[in-house]
Amino acid sequence: MSDTVVLTETQSATEVPKGPLSFVNLASLRRYASPVFLVCCWQAACSSGFLSTRLVSSPAQIAVTGWALTRDGTLPYNLGVSLLRAASGLGLALTLGVLLALISGLSKAGEDIVDAPLQILRTLPALALVPLFILWFGIGETPKILLVALGAIFPIYLNLHSGIRSIDPKLLEMGSTLGLSRWQTIRDIFLPGALPDFLTGLRYAVGVSWMMLVVAEQVNAESGIGHMMMDAQDFMRTDIILVGLLVYGVLGLLSDQIIRFLEAIFLAWRPSNEKKRTT
Amino acid sequence: MTALKAAPQDAAVSIQQLTKRFDGGSPVLDRLNLAIAPGEFVALLGHSGSGKSTLLRTLAGLDPVTEGIVTRPQRVSVVFQESRLLPWKKVWKNIVLGQEDAGTRQRAEVVLEEVGLSHRTNAWPATLSGGEAQRAALARALVREPAFLMLDEPFAALDALTRLKMQQLVADLWKKHGCAVFLVTHDVDEALLLADRAVVLEQGQIRVDLPIPLSRPRKHSDGDLEALRTTLLNALGVHGA
Ligand SMILES: Nc1ncnc2c1ncn2[C@@H]1O[C@H](COP(=O)(O)OP(=O)(O)OP(=O)(O)O)[C@@H](O)[C@H]1O
Numbered sequence: 001m002s003d004t005v006v007l008t009e010t011q012s013a014t015e016v017p018k019g020p021l022s023f024v025n026l027a028s029l030r031r032y033a034s035p036v037f038l039v040c041c042w043q044a045a046c047s048s049g050f051l052s053t054r055l056v057s058s059p060a061q062i063a064v065t066g067w068a069l070t071r072d073g074t075l076p077y078n079l080g081v082s083l084l085r086a087a088s089g090l091g092l093a094l095t096l097g098v099l100l101a102l103i104s105g106l107s108k109a110g111e112d113i114v115d116a117p118l119q120i121l122r123t124l125p126a127l128a129l130v131p132l133f134i135l136w137f138g139i140g141e142t143p144k145i146l147l148v149a150l151g152a153i154f155p156i157y158l159n160l161h162s163g164i165r166s167i168d169p170k171l172l173e174m175g176s177t178l179g180l181s182r183w184q185t186i187r188d189i190f191l192p193g194a195l196p197d198f199l200t201g202l203r204y205a206v207g208v209s210w211m212m213l214v215v216a217e218q219v220n221a222e223s224g225i226g227h228m229m230m231d232a233q234d235f236m237r238t239d240i241i242l243v244g245l246l247v248y249g250v251l252g253l254l255s256d257q258i259i260r261f262l263e264a265i266f267l268a269w270r271p272s273n274e275k276k277r278t279t
Numbered sequence: 280m281t282a283l284k285a286a287p288q289d290a291a292v293s294i295q296q297l298t299k300r301f302d303g304g305s306p307v308l309d310r311l312n313l314a315i316a317p318g319e320f321v322a323l324l325g326h327s328g329s330g331k332s333t334l335l336r337t338l339a340g341l342d343p344v345t346e347g348i349v350t351r352p353q354r355v356s357v358v359f360q361e362s363r364l365l366p367w368k369k370v371w372k373n374i375v376l377g378q379e380d381a382g383t384r385q386r387a388e389v390v391l392e393e394v395g396l397s398h399r400t401n402a403w404p405a406t407l408s409g410g411e412a413q414r415a416a417l418a419r420a421l422v423r424e425p426a427f428l429m430l431d432e433p434f435a436a437l438d439a440l441t442r443l444k445m446q447q448l449v450a451d452l453w454k455k456h457g458c459a460v461f462l463v464t465h466d467v468d469e470a471l472l473l474a475d476r477a478v479v480l481e482q483g484q485i486r487v488d489l490p491i492p493l494s495r496p497r498k499h500s501d502g503d504l505e506a507l508r509t510t511l512l513n514a515l516g517v518h519g520a
């Protein structure tokens with residue numbers, strides 16, 4: 001009898017006890033408590049002079065600077081420039097990556113021609129191409145957009161390609177017994193079947209885009225968040241640098257949320273999503 | 280002569296001298312002959328690895344005919360052991376997959392009603408139980424009004440109770456649609472319950488061809504089944520059952 005386990009309703013630790021007070025808020029507040037506490041410590045360290053504000057600005061100072069930069073239009077302008085670059089680069093990577101993945105995923109000849117060179121290229125660290133890109137394309141928008149595209153294309157291509165290749169052959173057999181045309185097979189089996197992998201790739205691609213953009217803008221640019229931060233470095237404005245970091249952080253979080261949202265819509269058929277929606 | 284021919288509508292299935300080998304090894308099917316009349320229900324038994332699925336896949340056109348002649352109706356459907364529903368399409372969309380004319384939804388509803396699955400029309404396949412998924416697979420096969428229906432161990436993965444229900448369903452559907460049926464099964468009782476004829480595949484050929492001249496509907500408890508059961512079990516090399 002010693003190995004008997006009784007499972008009751010309150011087994012789960014996150015179970016909310018029923019009572020007059022709402023403990024729901026308490027549980028969710030707990031998640032935010034420790035970041036808030038850390039920020040408070042940071043502020044306290046700065047205020048007491050324990051941390052030199054020359055090295056690290058205080059959270060309050062960052063908030064003030066952030067507001068000032070927004071008011072005078074510096075932040076919105078640079079943010080707009082950066083967003084446009086990221087979107088253009090990502091758009092280019094999406095178009096090319098999807099096209100190449102379809103070619104190599106859907107035909108044997110296509111795979112032979114497309115896959116090998118891409119597999120070789122992907123082993124090159126994209127950032128090592130920065131000097132070459134500046135030599136080739138100068139210092140305008142082109143090298144920045146191309147760098148973003150270069151970084152983002154591989155996750156998109158690789159994931160979509162492997163998604164297409166890993167479609168269950170039993171489903172393809174079924175499709176052929178139902179007499180599906182080639183186009184119907186692609187539309188109804190290959191593409192939706194590869195969508196989960198594609199979205200995973202897209203998530204990586206967005207992350208890589210921001211990273212490539214930071215580098216591109218810090219190496220050589222007259223505008224953009226990265227440029228704003230590099231400029232601040234010359235004047236030892238750690239507050240502006242930290243505002244830039246904060247913006248990158250928020251952008252990263254937001255883009256992740258967008259992809260999650262896309263997954264919730266397009267992958268509603270997955271059992272895990274079904275559960276998420278009903279609980 | 281090698282060919283997979285489409286017979287004129289509602290013609291019988293006919294297999295002549297079909298030989299099939301993988302990678303030049305010894306033949307899995309060895310000059311096999313078999314004929315199925317229109318509307319006839321034939322059950323195929325045989326040991327694991329005897330080539331039952333290979334024969335069915337060849338009939339379905341999934342594997343090429345390399346030696347011999349196979350004739351079969353144009354409109355055929357297959358149900359496998361797994362439902363093979365597309366997880367990203369709602370049940371009714373799976374049923375009418377590949378059909379793009381108007382009225383697909385209505386046709387799906389009719390056939391789902393027939394298999395007793397109308398309450399799951401809009402469900403995602405991942406939420407179906409094993410039995411429900413096989414019902415959906417049956418519906419998908421039937422909506423195409425096949426002249427020849429192939430079933431490869433369609434109920435093997437189901438529990439005993441569900442299997443009994445599904446057998447009953449197949450018997451009813453067959454009576455209603457009147458298509459020729461080719462059922463691969465390991466279950467001697469299933470064959471006896473459903474088929475007009477049970478054939479046993481052994482060493483690449485049909486070794487036993489046993490008519491089952493019993494009236495329908497049949498029950499497992501029918502006394503007449505006993506003698507046939509013994510014959511079939513003997514043919515399969517299972518003695519003393
Ligand atoms: N694609 C293949 N390549 C090589 N050998 C194969 C292939 N498909 C089947 N075989 C071989 O052919 C033989 C018959 O296989 P088949 O799947 O037709 O058996 P089966 O009668 O359906 O068995 P079971 O009852 O276990 O499903 C087996 O020995 C199998 O290993």
Ligand SMILES: [Mg+2]
Nearest residue numbers: 331332333431
């Ligand atoms: Mg088999």
